[in-house]
Amino acid sequence: MVAWLDTLIQGVLLGGLYALYATGLSLIFGIMRLVNLAHGDLIVFGAFLILALATALGIDSVLAFAIAVPIMFAVGYALQAFLFNRTLGADILAPLLVSFGLSIVIQNGLLEAFSADTRRLPIGEVAGMSLPLGGGIAVGVMPLLSLAAAIVVVVGLNQLFYRTGLGRALRATSDDTETAQLMGIDNERIYAIAMGLAMAVCAVAAFFLGSRAPFDPSIGPARLIYAFEAVIIGGLGSLWGTLAGGIVVGVAQTIGARVNPEWQILAGHVAFLVVLVLRPRGFFPRAVD
């Protein structure tokens, strides 16, 4: 019984990391209906950026992460302003293909710059620290922090969306781009801000990805799949749903691994398919689409 409880807790914590992967994807889809196939690679890019900043400047990974967040925002803003905005229109295939191409470019660029070697973000002793909960159950500090970070990100984004003028403009543009322009909103600038925000969240995901497990330039697409599953399970366009979706994937994976270590990844995909069959619009779909 304790072992299953432990499995559940570890799954929820893993779900926090998956929710971080997924939040940026959910945000971009919710606002501009763009499925960014390069999302996983952009998270890996963020991890290498933090590593490169820490190495080049000789600073702590946490400080490098703090510097990487605004840089990633700028990267996202520029990507949208100079690349994706040129592809948006009635045809959804063009941005999808561009994001697929971007994924290949990022993977090969990272291979060229950093080689195929696996890396890890050095964060010192905290990487191995855990908190005993009693009854033989302990939770790792970093997994706990990644879940906390996911909650902070979702709360923060919801505050932005529902309490600020920029948030209203983001939601209005998501509802009806043409009418938003008639209200004085520059939709392309709003899209660029949204992509900037998504990339800033990717930096957070990248920090926890790189500090919890080894990474290399090829692991982006798998992160994309976990993120995609979390978004679909949670319901398109809902950030709290995305958090819940991440936790569902995480719990399914740890339960699968508990039954048989080889079933970890498979169990996550099966949970996704089951939800897709039973609730095609996910747990918390947007009321208006």
Place this chain on the structure above:
Amino acid sequence: MSAPLLETEDLTAFYGDFQALFGISLTVNAGETVAIIGANSAGKSTFLKAVAGLLPSPPGAIRFEGENIGGARPFNNVGRGIVLVPEGRRLFPSLTVEENLLIGGYRRRGRWTLSRVYELFPILAERRGQPAAILSGGQQQMCAVGRALMGDPRLLLCDEISLGLAPIVIRDIYAVLPTIKGEGTALIVVEQDIVQALAVADRVYCFQEGRMTLTGRPAALTREAIHAAYFGT
């Protein structure tokens, strides 16, 4: 004599290969209410979309206060004070009534505040926290007009604001137009309902199949002339 607030000259507009407007030339002066009447597909809404910047227009075909605004993006025109109340209201369904109103003032604010809009449409104050999607048709139209006012329009473009509404609701909405005009705002009112349009307009233009077929002051137009311009018979 100062330049008209809005002037179009040989304005054409296309949807793909289909030409919807053929050389429309008209003027709207500051503080004036102009009605554009015509049957379905006459090009009335297309004209408003072109002025608002939703449709491309030839260079030099649209001037606002003497400035060429042909090809300007819609959000830049809002900055100039050209605000459209779109056909079908097109409120933002996931935003509350108050959020819809506030979005109207995203780029430009001025004479119209939330409290003044609520004074104009008291029902909106009662429903300010509710999603705009659940309002009745008339309340949605009030919200759409209020949202446009929040952008402090100098030229308000009203596209079929009576469409699909009960007569009593139409009367209530048209009753606020003199107040809006009283603020010095010019209006272009596009309507199929000729009686409503003639009642509020200083001047009338009639469109038929993308061409202007009649212009004049309402009192000077005969029923026969309007009928001929409207239906082409």
